[in-house]
Amino acid sequence: xxxxxxxxxxxxxxxxxxxxxxxxxxxxxxxxxxxxxxxxxxxxxxxxxxxxxxxxxxxxxxxxxxxxxxxxxxxxxxxxxxxxxxxxxxxxxxxxxxxxxxxxxxxxxxxx
Amino acid sequence: xxxxxxxxxxxxxxxxxxxxxxxxxxxxxxxxxxxxxxxxxxxxxxxxxxxxxxxxxxxxxxxxxxxxxxxxxxxxxxxxxxxxxxxxxxxxxxxxxxxxxxxxxxxxx
Numbered sequence: 682x683x684x685x686x687x688x689x690x691x692x693x694x695x696x697x698x699x700x701x702x703x704x705x706x707x708x709x710x711x712x713x714x715x716x717x718x719x720x721x722x723x724x725x726x727x728x729x730x731x732x733x734x735x736x737x738x739x740x741x742x743x744x745x746x747x748x749x750x751x752x753x754x755x756x757x758x759x760x761x762x763x764x765x766x767x768x769x770x771x772x773x774x775x776x777x778x779x780x781x782x783x784x785x786x787x788x789x790x791x792x793x
Numbered sequence: 794x795x796x797x798x799x800x801x802x803x804x805x806x807x808x809x810x811x812x813x814x815x816x817x818x819x820x821x822x823x824x825x826x827x828x829x830x831x832x833x834x835x836x837x838x839x840x841x842x843x844x845x846x847x848x849x850x851x852x853x854x855x856x857x858x859x860x861x862x863x864x865x866x867x868x869x870x871x872x873x874x875x876x877x878x879x880x881x882x883x884x885x886x887x888x889x890x891x892x893x894x895x896x897x898x899x900x901x902x
Contacts, residue, residue, distance in 0.1 A: 714889065714890070716890075716892075722894075723892050723893065723894040723895060724831075724837060724880065724892040725892075726889040726890065726891065726892075729888070729889050737888060737889055739889070770834070772836055772837070774890075780824075780825035780827075780842065780884060781827065781839055781842060782839075782890055783839065784836040784837050784838070785836060786835070786836050787835070787836050789834075
């Protein structure tokens, strides 16, 4: 069964460092998303991406964040100058345009 | 008012019990509705989409009331493996998925 894959599963970084979280969406999907979930809190939308550009972003997705689809398969989230409050699970999701979205296993980001 | 609200939980029920989850949403333009389940520290997994006519998948039944902006999930004959957090999710087509805070279910032996 096709699935969304994310790497790494766990990333520990020092405050102020840059991190790149990687995702390989399901191959025929057209819509890509990043969400985050701070421990014990709800899943929050960060950004959606379609046709090689951002289609929507939340207030959380400020200049610290960027997304890229560098090739035909990968979808990345870059967080510049990480802060302690960026510690969370980051989930990538993809959709083929039908309403349902499918989530990757997540990357647990710990900023120390 | 929060976009998607759910029963605060947690729900602790014995095996075999029937349990119902409730969800309300504020955006009347919402078009698609889902229940996801999330195990501890895992990704949300699609449990079922929710249709206006209501739909059933085995022990799970979902209902949608657009007039009341209300969604429900019923689990019959609950199993230990049903223990998880159940997430109500709504979307306006082509826009992001809005998650509720989730309701945690613990099925006890």
